[in-house]
Amino acid sequence: MRIVLQRVREAAVRIEGREVARIGPGFLLLVGIGRDDTPDELRFWARKVPELRVFPDGEGRMNRTLRDVGGEVLCVSQFTLYGDATRGRRPDFTGAAPGERAAALYTEFLDLLRAQGVPVQSGVFGAKMEVSLVNDGPVTLILERPPAQLGA
DSSP, X not given: OEEEEEEEXXXXXXXXXXXXXXXXXXXXXXXXXXXXXXXXXXXXXXXXGGGOOOEEOTTSOEEEOHHHHTOEEEEEEOGGGXXXXXXXXXXXXXXXXXXXXXXXXXXXXXXXXXXXXXXXXXXXXXXXXXXXXXXXXXXXXEEOOOGGGTTO
């Protein structure tokens, strides 16, 4: 599983000109599901994301969590996070999970995040989306565990 997390002041998703999701302060998560991802991986990140201390405290230090600031999450499925552009000029996406399996795992990830008690909005899996955001900081993290840590 690969996640690009952006701390945002606001973010929104539009499909065919119609807004389908919008959040205020919180996280925009671009979520890629890999071919070998398991529910354990989803659970790990669903617990970890709301607890990341990347919001400023009174002294401006990154010391507060999404929960601390009452933030929201906007998730957008993004199979292109598994694009391998090391060979040729067209990315290879074979590292991404097949569509039906990825859709089920993505939905499970949304449910797990919601179970953590954070407000979650999402784009539409597989749709052509327009994502807009105001990055706050900017703070952007790439979340992925090395293969050796996947059993932890």
